[in-house]
Amino acid sequence: MxxxxxxxxxxxxxxxxxxxxxxxxxxxxxxxxxxxxxxxxxxxxxxxxxxxxxxxxxxxxxxxxxxxxxxxxxxxxxxxxxIFLKLGKFKPSEEVGVVVVSPKFTSNYERIVVLKLSPKNLATKKFDINQMILVVVTTAMIMYNNDYLPSIRFVLDFEGISVFDVFKVNIRDMFKLVYITEKMLRIRISGFELINTPRILTAILAIAKVLLKPKMFMRITAHSDLSSVYNNIPKECLPSDYGGGSQSSENLIELWDHILETQHQFFEKIAIxxxxxxxxxxxxx
Known part of the structure; x- marks a missing residue:
């Protein structure tokens, strides 16, 4: 890939x-x-x-x-x-909720993945959690079937997301995502790093406690700024707009436009x- x-x-x-x-x-x-x-x-x-x-x-x-x-x-x-009949039918660079996958992995073979909102698309489109679930599962299916790294560490960037957005989340849909992650996409999640969460942290943690098993919930770390994120993730493995040594989030999302095009037959096969x-x-x- x-x-x-x-x-x-x-x-x-x-x-x-x-x-x-x-x-x-x-x-x-x-x-x-x-x-x-x-x-x-x-x-x-x-x-x-x-x-x-x-x-x-x-x-x-x-x-x-x-x-x-x-x-x-x-x-x-x-x-x-x-869910699986709809995967891959979008263009990452045109989405509001985006997945940024860093090409650089850590010394203990963790893949760093950032979930965030795209500022340029948020200006013209509304954030839709169901669409983001499709984006996440699409990306996860590609990585699951192609990436040889054994674990993922997520950075969840809540910049631009309000408490109102959080409470619009359909718990049943989120349980679908958790089910797919736990039962099908058996990639080890080594941690969740939460940033830009001050006003909505309580709401996020309340939902996470319902959705996640206690062992996974304990892997959540909320950060007041990026400096503490660097304690868990080497700088060189983060996108440049997070102070890292990888490409910018925007460039990486555009790279996934091309990757999705190359995976067209794979998603046709999954749908069948x-x-x-x-x-x-x-x-x-």
């Missing part, structure tokens, strides 16, 4: 953190292909080598995690086809899978 390649050397080091080698991964993939082939409810896509290698990483290379994760991936497509898995699920019930 352009701009986000992980070197083979880094892949080797990442595998070493889980005490596995490349040759062991190849053997495990063959075993998983045989396992998936023997399960008629799993689609052909469950046997693809690239998919299984990513699933091994997301499941920490442990069968007790990997196999349930593979099954949950396709169950989730069936449970929320309304979601529809098919949903139909199978309905027939069973």
């Amino acid at each position: 352009e701009g986000y390649q992980i070197s083979e050397d880094d892949k080797t080091k990442i595998r070493e953190t889980f005490d596995v080698t490349e040759s062991e991964v190849k053997v495990r993939i063959k075993q998983l292909q045989k396992w998936a082939k023997d399960l008629p409810h799993l689609p052909q896509e469950s046997q693809e080598e690239a998919f299984l290698e990513i699933m091994l990483l997301r499941g920490k290379f442990k069968d007790e995690f990997v196999k349930p994760n593979i099954e949950n991936y396709f169950k989730c497509l069936a449970k929320h086809p309304d 899978l979601a529809k098919h898995q949903s139909e199978i699920s309905k027939r069973k019930t």
Whole structure:
């Protein structure tokens, strides 16, 4: 994926953190292909080598995690086809709620992702949390299936968001996002760094406490300014408009315009899978 390649050397080091080698991964993939082939409810896509290698990483290379994760991936497509049929049908640079993915990762292999509002688009469009959920899930699906890094650290920038916006959030829709994140997109979230939150912090934390498991809630850190963010995230891994050494948020969002164009076939495939898995699920019930 352009701009986000992980070197083979880094892949080797990442595998070493889980005490596995490349040759062991190849053997495990063959075993998983045989396992998936023997399960008629799993689609052909469950046997693809690239998919299984990513699933091994997301499941920490442990069968007790990997196999349930593979099954949950396709169950989730069936449970929320309304979301998966809409993914990728937008242009990131034209959105109000945007996702900024830093190409530079930390020394312990964390990907830094900023969720924020786009000031230039906010002037002409209203912020829509449902649309932002689609933007987040679209981006997450691409990263999940392509990025070999094992964890993400989020920076949640609430500049421009009011208490009124927070209380417009539909909890049911947010539970969908949490469900997809926990059951399907099994990327480890190492932390949430909250900035620009003084007036709405209490409301945000109240919603987060309802949505998140206690272990995940404990990973939330609210910051009064960027200086304390740098204690958790190296400067070079943040966009330049956050005092970092990566490209600006605007440039990175424009890069994702191109990335989404290259993922057109992938999202067509996801839409077909979601529809098919949903139909199978309905027939069973």
